[in-house]
Amino acid sequence: MSGPAILVEGLCVRFGEAEILREVDFEVDGGGFVAVIGPNGAGKSTLLRCIDGILEPSAGRIAIGGRALTSYSRRDLARTVSYVPQPEAGSLEYTVRAFVEMGRFPYLTAWAALTEADQAAVTEAMNLTEVAGFADRTMSSLSGGERQRASIAAALARGGSILLLDEPTSFLDYRHQVQILDLLDRLHREKGLTVVAVTHDLNSTVAFADSVLALKDGRVERIGPPADLLDRQVLAEIFDADFRLVAGGHRGLPLVLPARNGS
Amino acid sequence: MTPFAKLAVLGVAATAVIALMPLIGLQALPLSVLFDPNGTDPAAIIFWQIRVPRVLAACVGGAGLALGGAVFQAVFRNPLATPYTLGVASGASLGVALVSRLGLSAVVVGLSTNVVAAFAGALVAVGVVWALTRLRPDLSSTVLLLAGVAMNFFFSSVILFVQYTASLGDSYRIIRWLMGGLGAVDMRTVLHMAPVVMAGALVIWWRARELDLLATGPEIAASRGVAVARTRTVLFLATSIMVGGVVAGCGPIGFVGMMAPHICRLLVGPNHRILLPASVLFGGAFLVVCDTAARIVLSPAELPVGVITAFLGAPFFLWLLVRQSGVAHHR
Numbered sequence: 225m226s227g228p229a230i231l232v233e234g235l236c237v238r239f240g241e242a243e244i245l246r247e248v249d250f251e252v253d254g255g256g257f258v259a260v261i262g263p264n265g266a267g268k269s270t271l272l273r274c275i276d277g278i279l280e281p282s283a284g285r286i287a288i289g290g291r292a293l294t295s296y297s298r299r300d301l302a303r304t305v306s307y308v309p310q311p312e313a314g315s316l317e318y319t320v321r322a323f324v325e326m327g328r329f330p331y332l333t334a335w336a337a338l339t340e341a342d343q344a345a346v347t348e349a350m351n352l353t354e355v356a357g358f359a360d361r362t363m364s365s366l367s368g369g370e371r372q373r374a375s376i377a378a379a380l381a382r383g384g385s386i387l388l389l390d391e392p393t394s395f396l397d398y399r400h401q402v403q404i405l406d407l408l409d410r411l412h413r414e415k416g417l418t419v420v421a422v423t424h425d426l427n428s429t430v431a432f433a434d435s436v437l438a439l440k441d442g443r444v445e446r447i448g449p450p451a452d453l454l455d456r457q458v459l460a461e462i463f464d465a466d467f468r469l470v471a472g473g474h475r476g477l478p479l480v481l482p483a484r485n486g487s
Numbered sequence: 488m489t490p491f492a493k494l495a496v497l498g499v500a501a502t503a504v505i506a507l508m509p510l511i512g513l514q515a516l517p518l519s520v521l522f523d524p525n526g527t528d529p530a531a532i533i534f535w536q537i538r539v540p541r542v543l544a545a546c547v548g549g550a551g552l553a554l555g556g557a558v559f560q561a562v563f564r565n566p567l568a569t570p571y572t573l574g575v576a577s578g579a580s581l582g583v584a585l586v587s588r589l590g591l592s593a594v595v596v597g598l599s600t601n602v603v604a605a606f607a608g609a610l611v612a613v614g615v616v617w618a619l620t621r622l623r624p625d626l627s628s629t630v631l632l633l634a635g636v637a638m639n640f641f642f643s644s645v646i647l648f649v650q651y652t653a654s655l656g657d658s659y660r661i662i663r664w665l666m667g668g669l670g671a672v673d674m675r676t677v678l679h680m681a682p683v684v685m686a687g688a689l690v691i692w693w694r695a696r697e698l699d700l701l702a703t704g705p706e707i708a709a710s711r712g713v714a715v716a717r718t719r720t721v722l723f724l725a726t727s728i729m730v731g732g733v734v735a736g737c738g739p740i741g742f743v744g745m746m747a748p749h750i751c752r753l754l755v756g757p758n759h760r761i762l763l764p765a766s767v768l769f770g771g772a773f774l775v776v777c778d779t780a781a782r783i784v785l786s787p788a789e790l791p792v793g794v795i796t797a798f799l800g801a802p803f804f805l806w807l808l809v810r811q812s813g814v815a816h817h818r
Contacts, residue, residue, distance in 0.1 A: 239625075278709045302712030309706050316703060317757045326700055330712035334693050382711070 227290025229254040229386055229418040230275060235284035237270050237442075244270045246442045248284070252435075254385070257412045257419045259430045259450075262439035263463050268422040269310070271439065272388045275420070276307040288386065302330035306379035307388040311371055311395065316363035320355055320374045321346070323363050327381035349380035353407060369400030376407065387411065389421040393429060401425070405432055426454065431474035438462045454478055490761045493754060497765055501772035505546055508779045509538040513786045536673075544672040544680065544736060545778040545792070546771040549743050551684040551733040553770020555726045556744030557751075557763055558691055561702040562719060563628045563635075566752075566807055569744035570730040573635030574612040576741070577642035579734035581649070582608030584661050588649045602679060605735035609727035612638050617723050621716065628705075667740035667793025669778050680736040687729030688767060694718060695759040702757065740793045742800020743770055743777075749807065 228251040235248040245267045252258050260268050273279035275286060277293055286293040288304055296304070306327075316323070327349070328342045338346070350356040353373040363371060372392060379387060392408065393401040409432050411417045423429040430436055436453045438446040445462050446453055453459070454477055459467045469478040488496075510516055512533075520526065520534040555570040562568070570576050582604030616635050619626060646665070650658050691698075697718045700708035709715045733740075747770035748762065755765045774792065777799070781792040 273706075276710050278706060298709065298714045299712040302710065305710075307706075307710040309704075309710070312704060317752065318699070318703070322699075322758060323703070326696070326703065327711060329696060329700060332696060334696060378711075 227287060228252060229256065229289060230420070231285075231287040231290075232271075232275070233285045233287075235271070235274060235286065236282045237267070237274065237279065238282045244442050245274070245281070245439075248439070248442070248444055250437055250444060250447055252418055252420060254289075254418055255412070255416045256435065257408070257433045258421070258435050258437055259433035260420060260422045260437045260439065261424070261426065261430065261453075261462070262445070266439040267442040268439055269390050272307060272390055272420065272422060276305050276388055277301050278307070299330040302382060302384070304384045305386045305388065306382050306384045308372075308375050308379045308390065308392065310390045311368065311375065318363055319360050320363060320366070320377075321350070321359040323374055324350055324355070324359075324378045324381050327378035330382060345383050346381050349377040352380060352411070353377040354403075367400075369396045369403065372396060372400070372404060373407070376404070380411070385416075386418045386420070389419070391422055391424065393423065393425055401428065405429060408432065426459070426480040427473055430454065431477050450475075450477055454480060490755045490758060494761050494765050494768075497751075497754065497768050501768040504772045505542060505775050508775050509534060509542045511779055512538060512782055540674045540677055541669050541672055541778065542775050543674075543677045544669050545774040547677060547680045547684050548669070548733045548737045548740065549747070549774025550767040550771040551680070551687065551729045552740060552744040552774070553747035553751075553766040554684075554688055554691060554763060555730045556770075557748035557759070557766045558698065558722050558726045559744070560748055561698040561759065562722060563632050564702055564704070565628060565632055566749050567745065567804070568628075568632050568635070569742075570609075570726065571739065571741040571744055572639060573616065573632070574637075574639035574642050575609045575635075575727055575730050576734055576739035577639050577646065578608035578610075578612030579605035579731045580608065580665055580739045581642045581646050582606070582731075583664065583735060584646050584649045587661055587664070588653050588657055599679070599735070602732065602735040606728060606731035608642070609731035609734070610724075612642065613723045613727040617720065620719060624716075663791070664738050665793075666791035667738035667796070668781070668789075668791035669737050670789055670791070672737060676736045680732050683732030684729050687725045687732075688763075690725040691722060691729075692760075692763050694722060695763055698722075698759040698763075699757070702759075738791075738793060740774065740796055742796045742803065743774055745807075746800055746803050747773055 230252040232248055232250050235245050237245040248271065260271065262268055270279060274281050277296065324346050325338060328338060328345065331342060350359060353376050355374050355377050358370065363374060366374060392404050396404065405428055408419055412419045421429055430450050433450055436448060436450050437444065438453060440462055446458060456467055456469050459480065466483040468481045468483040470481065471478055473479040514533055516530050516534050520531045523531045524535050552570060559568040559570060559573060560566050583601050586600050586604040615638055616631055619631060619634055650661050653661060697713050700711055700713050705715050748766040751762055751765040751769050755761050777795045778792045781790040781795050784790055
């Protein structure tokens with residue numbers, strides 16, 4: 225690969241009159257961990273969908289590994305970029321193993337069974353995410369945390385180098401939040417994966433990131449290391465809300481607490 | 488039992504049922520007719536020229552409708568989505584009703600006007616839903632499902648209009664045909680339907696893995712490498728041609744497309760590489776059994792088979808609805 229893992233230039237997305245993203249520029253180096261923050265409706269999920277090629281931008285350019293996104297076939301892109309959307313409710317009667325195996329789709333033909341390489345990738349992904357213990361249960365029967373780990377396992381099974389996650393810790397209890405974050409941290413540091421995670425979790429997810437991208441009204445409001453963004457004034461501008469910062473967060477960062485107006 | 492073993496058992500059971508049914512009927516037949524395909528005595532004629540084509544037609548028709556249901560249930564991610572509920576069958580019916588009403592009857596490139604009109608009607612119905620998915624990719628599958636239901640109502644009302652303006656004789660013929668029945672089929676009907684259903688089945692089965700992924704959600708499918716828009720187009724096209732062919736042959740027989748894939752999902756699991764052939768076997772055998780019942784329940788008179796499938800299907804539909812909302816509440 226040459227060039228940054230992800231390069232986004234002048235990205236605009238419009239739905240009719242509504243401008244969801246306006247002139248978004250940023251890049252992520254290979255092996256980087258970027259947290260994307262911003263108020264609801266800032267365009268965070270839309271940005272991930274564009275990077276995964278699910279959504280076609282109205283203008284601008286995206287390159288993955290130095291190669292224009294538009295030059296990738298769907299299968300090629302799926303071998304490089306894995307996207308874990310927000311968990312959906314709904315019945316899914318596939319077993320965890322079948323669901324993770326489906327992650328190998330970009331390598332499979334219509335009829336042939338999974339090869340040894342496919343099986344190995346599936347097993348490794350299930351071990352890393354610790355879902356192997358309930359591989360034969362159906363997706364519908366899982367708790368939120370288990371389901372999220374199974375989704376990440378399916379993304380990892382593809383063996384891509386870029387992992388995009390949309391609010392990976394939302395709807396999870398504290399124990400499972402920590403589990404997912406530890407997993408992402410390990411994948412990023414030990415496997416060298418490039419991680420881009422949309423999050424509202426300013427205290428944990430942001431602390432694990434190397435850099436933070438703040439979106440507001442479809443524009444890039446700030447980019448920088450977590451220490452720069454976790455600032456009362458900066459956060460107030462991004463979220464139009466008051467915050468209280470106290471010492472004692474992860475990695476020497478402050479803890480961010482929402483404050484009531486004027487308090 | 489592995490899903491493959493279950494599929495094999497289902498295959499044996501379906502074959503046995505299909506082989507047995509031509510022997511059942513008002514007229515008891517001696518087993519010797521089996522060895523007399525060109526016989527001239529009444530028993531051989533009833534068996535080879537009436538019952539066998541009819542069973543084959545039911546088998547092919549049921550298989551096609553069940554496969555269409557399996558595709559729609561995966562693409563719309565809803566067990567209530569079928570060629571019947573989404574207006575594909577009523578679109579095809581409208582095509583045939585118009586042809587009957589206008590008295591058009593000709594042969595276009597080897598196909599009867601009925602077949603061509605049914606294809607056209609099915610394509611229009613699917614085309615509207617397809618166009619919605621292209622113009623507004625953000626629409627949820629529930630909205631698309633409701634769009635299909637609206638198409639169904641629209642076509643049904645146009646059929647009523649066509650029928651209202653028809654003469655008494657035409658009107659009766661249209662009604663009788665709309666009930667779905669296999670009373671009038673012969674070997675030609677089977678030969679018209681079979682290639683269409685087989686071609687559709689191959690195209691669909693070829694995309695079994697894509698169907699699995701679409702069933703988990705279009706976004707996940709796209710992310711994992713499925714060209715969602717193109718795959719949907721191919722699947723919709725194959726399904727409408729297949730359903731059009733079946734409807735042209737034996738009328739819009741409802742509920743097979745909903746029940747067969749759903750029961751098969753409970754039997755062999757959700758994996759489409761097994762679910763699709765299972766639906767074909769189950770749908771084929773199911774319609775053969777229903778049609779045999781249609782032949783003997785009121786014998787010597789016959790019921791349209793659509794009456795029987797609807798009679799079984801409507802309670803099943805309710806059960807599905809209740810069961811589905813029950814699952815949703817437990818989440």
